[in-house]
Amino acid sequence: MQKKKWLKRVTKFFLLMLLFANKLQAQTSQRLNNDWEFVKQDLGGVWEAVRPVKVGQPEELPFWQKVSLPHCFNAIDAVDPDVNYYQGPGWYRTNLTVENPYGKGRTLLHFEGAGQKTAVYIYNTKVAEHVGGYDEWTIDLTKAIADFKLLPVFKTQFKGKIPLIIRCDNSRDLEMIPSSLSDFNVYGGLYRYVNLIYAPQLSVDKVFAHATVDAKGNVGKVSIKARLFNPDQLKATQVNIAIVDPSGKSIANFRKDISAFSGDSLLWETTVKSPKLWSTDVPQRYTVKVDIGESSLSERIGFRNFEFVKKGPFMLNGKRLLLRGTHRHEDHAGVAAAMTEEMITTEMKMMKEMGVNFIRLGHYQQSRIVLDLCDSLGILVWEEIPWCRGGLGGPIYQAQAKRMLTNMIEQHYNHPAIIIWGLGNENDWPGDFPEFDQQKIRAFMTELNTLSHQLDPSRSTAIRRCDFCRDIVDVYSPSIWAGWYRGDYTEYKDVSLTEFNKSDRFLHVEWGGDSHARRHSENPDNALSKIKKGGGADERAGDASLYGGAARVSKDGDWSESYIANLIDWHLKEQETMPWLSGTAYWPFKDFSTPIRPENPVPYVNQKGVVERDFTKKEAFYIFQSYWTTVPMVHLYGHSWPTRWGSEGEEKMIKVYSNCDEAELFVNDKSVGIRKRNSQDFPAAGLRWQVPMTNGKYTLKVVAKKGKITVADEITQFYQTAKWDKPAKMTLEKVEEKDGVLTLEAKVFDANGVQCLDAANQVSFTLVGDGELIRDRGTSIGSAKVQMYNGRAMIKVKTNGAKNVIAVQSKGIPTVFFE
Template sequence: MIRHLLLTGLIFCLLLSATKAQQSKRLTQDWEFLGEDLSSAWEAVRPATEGSPESVPLWEKVTLPHCFNAKDAVDPDVNYYQGPGWYRAALEIKNPYTQGRTLLHFEGAGQKTDVYIYTTLVAHHTGGYDEWTVDITDAIQQFLQGADAKRYKGKVPLELRCSNARDAEMIPSSMSDFNVYGGLYRYLNLVYTPALSFEQLHIHPQVDAQGKTGVVQLYAAFRNPQHTAQATLDINILDPQKKVVQHLTQQVSLKDSILTIPSITIRKPLLWSPAQPQLYTVQATLKSTAGDAVWSGHFGFRHFEFVTHGPFILNGQRLLLQGTHRHEDGAGVAAALTEDMIRREMKMIKDMGANFIRLGHYQQSSLVLELCDSLGILVWEEIPWCRGGLGGEVYKAQARRMLTNMISQHGNHPAVILWGLGNENDWPGDFPEFDKQKIRAFMSELNALAHQLDSSRKTTIRRCDFCKDIVDVYSPSIWAGWYRGRYTEYKDETLKAIADVPHFFHAEWGADSHQGRHAEYPEAALKKVATGKGADERTGDFALTGGSARASKDGDWSETYACNLIDWHLKEQETIPQLTGTAYWIFKDFSTPLRPDNPIPYVNQKGVVARDLTPKESYYVFQSYWTTQPMAHIYGHNWPIRWGKDGEEKMIWAYSNCPEAELFVNGKSYGVKKRNSQDFPAAGLRWQLPLHKGDYQVKVITRKGKETVTDEMSFAYQTDQWTSPARLMMEQTITGDTAVIKVKLLDAQGVPCLDATDYINFSIAGSGMLIDDLGTAGGSRKVQLANGQAQISVQLNKGKSMVGATVKGIPAAFIAL
């Protein structure tokens, strides 16, 4: 398996875990960026001529990681930029190894990248998501020996041209429902190695179904440009407590580029699982006349099986895969997520109770995989062959290369169980020809390649029925209650799908929700949605016009409806013993060029957290089903005003994993309810109360064993009926140098219009600056109202400003700051 992988041309790749074991420095500071093209690399290094007024183009100082589209991806007024951009920096090179090699290790750059040392093109890479390494040693020496080196005073100029320009012969397709970002949006590392060093160390652990014996097979590849002939290899295997359990030393002859290391046996290994992610460590040292090279990485023992028409088995026991999905996307940074941002997000996914994640729709940062290993989250990772059809030989070569790289670079991670070959490949559009047989033939080729490279994992795709017999595990389209049908049809549709293929998994289900929007009657619009006609998403169903009645087009996009849909799905999943598992689409709201008319323009709003990681109410629905740590959450923390008739009975409900809960309203107990997951909604933790005009303090107390968990919130109840919207009311709250502007839509009598969903546009004049283009409900200058309200923040910059707000057909409102 691994030997074949290494012999297919992957010698150029350097795993990040290997680079960390050498001398590595992240290049984050002292960068300049130009958001357009240059005629040549010479323009980036050309010295200023004495007396010349020319100072264009103007470069912007940036830090890495950096994305072209940090703001324009969700700018409501423009298409996001797709084209070239340049970066430049001057490197201080201090390689400590005699005759050592100096490398640049890219953790990911979008989407095509050219690497220059001064004006010399050193490398080109196509693919925005796999890692790659460039040896710049010779180019540095060439530059330092040239006449222009004096100008840089010992430093070495580096220029990088990245481009995310539209290209039908490149994956992913620009028809994909996510932005194809540009820039150095993952970390770039300067790496020093000895002249002989590790290039890759592949770890292939196996364990029998009973978990009695573990066997570790290692394959090593070396970087050896000076053809050192002999070395000593020293390997330690450490258990999860960091105790050495096996040691191996051998003399190695480096005639071949690949070394197969004798297998190592470990008796009664500690098994990796989501509940106990036990990780072993490999420490390797290569000693030669070039010096000592070291490598360190981890692995885990686990045994899994997808039972035919049955459940998923891990280490001999059924495990219901409870998952979600992730895009590399965040408010204010787009794809340029820092390590701290990634760690926070992955911790929130684990705290939600997830034990599985699908990384959509491309290879993601190695840190994500490392966190899945350590947190205990099983992984489906896929290549970005997504929509559009099938291109020519350049297109297919990139797909093969990215599949090979993904398996090579992430194959050591015990969290990975599925390699994804494609997504929605039944969706045409990029080419005049859409030939299902050619798509089947290429899917079969990728399937064979994946198994050849890694026989220990399964292959999978989502939503391409004419290829469902090719892969090991298939995920059809089931969007009950959103794109087709009603959510009460979910179980029947799932049972039919399980019977239809040998190995089934349900990736992608859910509903969009506009954060802060709530509904007293969330099911009202669904009466016209037909039942009995399937629950599959079809091309065009994401549109807000045309087609059949459906929740995605005709529903209220409230958090209330989304919670009900999720609640129903989760309770049903507990009653399907043959279900392998599901993954909710998606954990976090993300930007997409295909949805300009959403409540937050250009944002897919199906996340259980907002684009800035602020939890929506649905986050707590998942916790109530999936977590064991006692929790309780009353629905509606961001629902300040409820409405209805005086004395009308309203439901107050809470999500909790505790066996019972007691509700207090304005200090009065309304009794204890027992939790029963099949008692929809809220697993029976709901109370009906007559409400009257006024303010309410609500508290719930839950108990689980000796532990008690409480949650509190408040709301006002409005009985005044509103008429047509007539005016806007603005108010401000200033903290330090930041102001929060809140706007309410009122009728002529001043009654808040609590069902208003109009678009509101914010503007500013003066010293301040709107904190917008975040792709969040409170960070967009154009956004739909949520229950007749909206807000935006302003950076005051220690000056005076005027903020305006407009709603079509309503007089504009202004507030002075």
């Protein structure tokens, strides 16, 4: 009997220990996603967020709304065509259950990014402040929590929980970067994850694991430094380090007792013979695990050797690699900057699917999730601080820039994907200050360049578009927008070579142009006839305007997907014949919101992306895929072009984009021939057919072959021969209904009822009833105001099972309704 009791007690003890161990592991870091409240305005003070609401008193003001994190002030208003986006304070509050499993441990709050100025309170006590919307930061809540627990309200009003209140503020401030002149929204809110962390009394704050390898990949070296979080100044501790290879095998171990630990102490240096290399095709990573006392921290590293050859290309692991890049903003339909981990993962995987091996993160330090994905997917990175436009501010401004550069490098130091630290963007753009002194900008750029190399000598520095600073940094990217802001896209190679010859190390980031998704053209290159060649291809003051100045495609073109298809196609074919080119990065991958473009076809959206703001692919996505990927693919141009037009019997070009060796086109089930792919045969690498068309419906199918693999694509289009006059009337009809959501399409016709297929009228959708327009998404079918694409425009409506009347209006055309 006694033995059974003893076994029962022992079993219970071990179960409790196991439960405690699991609890310790599960709760050492916790995302605080749920149970938040938010108010989009300022309070009179923090007391208004914590004061008790007494029974019988009027409802608490202001009205708090329930939200989850990540959350952005500007999820909707960033692309609302009728307002300027909100810039000001907003408050968040939640009540924490704090159960630190460590004796004498610390309770920390870790921000992965919050915009733009942030103040943190426990109850009515301010714990910390931070300026900067993009770097990570951590604060110690331990004392503030202990002090609050002594107050009676801890048990009465808050029932044993800890009130956490956070004020974020994205108000305009000339002495803060980035400038509000920037071509992107300076968002507000807790738009990245916030984590509650329980740390032992002594814990690892940061691990700096520097991995190097020679160009031949024979010998790898690892140098490991660490920084402790040690507020109680403990002395003796034991350090254990393990290195695990990509297959999970432990290949090196280190153990040492340390009596004193200060600063960033070098713990261990070791070599790895013939390491498995990190590359864009096979991104193999090692794990470095550092245990100090009760604290443990793991980092992923990679062995790779890179070089920007002076007056030459880019080399990775001893071989030339053409950098095939794009750009990213933290921005998405319906959430703005508050992208979830799932959204970010989808976006980065789409980039890799398109063939990207390089990305510039514009124009600020981005989420750790992005960098982890670049490491695992094999995407090389240029990451930069948000010193963007406006000129140069004073001491506060400059201190923030240095602090953000330091934080960016320290926080992302271990990522093998990163090859460039960006120091600025368009710093030749004045406007925020009365003084614009090039020499002072040069002096500060030099300070940043020196600081970057002190913090990390292993990576290059770079800037884009500031010619009077091009000699300061390691790699320079001039402004080249051939065929958009200046010049003709056929001048791209010559202009690039001229710029290449001016710099020791040249990399071309930012090229392309805007395209209004779903808009297509039968004569997309018409605007080029107005362009004066030989005048350069850089972007100059006023070029982004839709009015005035010299002829340019950005102002005089049709903003069709058809034109951008040709521009991209030409650039990509030329890049294959430029052996001196290190690489390029198309601007950007995804459409994004901007406060300085209210008159674009989708208001407040920079529409240069190859996908829309909700991940809907434009035609351009497949053009990149046809040049940059190896998995067999084929794509008929025109999936979002339901009706083409022209004369009876006129020959029309059918274009196919594919990475296959050959393709055969079928028109209404009849073959019109096989074409061989030749990347230098523009357009569409020779995969094009001239097909005479008559009025009616066409089914187009392409079958492409690559070795023994066959792929196919098919679309249906109508060909219209009837000519139209000016728009005179509209229709509004349902084209789809699914799960309580209607898709409505407005079309514009002339007085004789012929659809105006080149019409680009702006239309406005409104709703009366209990339903909801799915608007303010910043997409071609998700905006209450939008320019038509080929005489049509669409909007989605949640009916909510109720009666609704939707109207569509356009200047000079009678309004129509749909009930």
